[in-house]
Amino acid sequence: MGIAMQIVEISTASIPADLMGAQVEKVNVKIGKLSAVVPESLRFCFQIVSQDTPLCNASLIIEEIPIVIKCLDCNIEWTIDEPIFSCQKCNGGAVDIVSGRELDISSIEIAERDE
Ligand SMILES: [Zn+2]
Structure with a gap:
């Protein structure tokens, strides 16, 4: 729920001043599989917390970022899909997480106003 609120706050704050009052159509977010965010529950929370904001009709587009790890030896x-942190080649445990912890808003799309 806290993450959904942050997304709403950051997205609302990033609406340009001359587009105040416009409706946000889409919010694109990137979520690493290691961030422990469940896309379904995030969408659900987003719907609740976006009520009475310019994001109330926005759809949340979630891009899941796979977990990529690197062996420091090889x-x-x-x-990987599962959090198993040993090298698939040398079986060593000296690995680095390259990606998978992301939790970013990549862009928002604002509806054109008919005037
Ligand atoms: Zn290795």
Whole structure:
């Protein structure tokens, strides 16, 4: 719920001043699979917290970022679905998380006003 509120706050704040009162159509977010955010529940929370804001009709477009890790010994990178942090080649545990922890608003799309 806190994350949904942050998305609403940041998106509302990023509406340009001359478009105040415009409706936001889409909010595009990137969520790493390691961020422990469940897309379905985020959408649900977003609908609730966006009521009475310029985002009330906006759809939340979630792009899930896979978990990519890198072995510091072999220097290879690979994508994992489960949080298993050992190298698939040398079985070593000296790995670095390259991506998967993202939680970013990549863009918002504002509806054109008919005038
Ligand atoms: Zn390795």
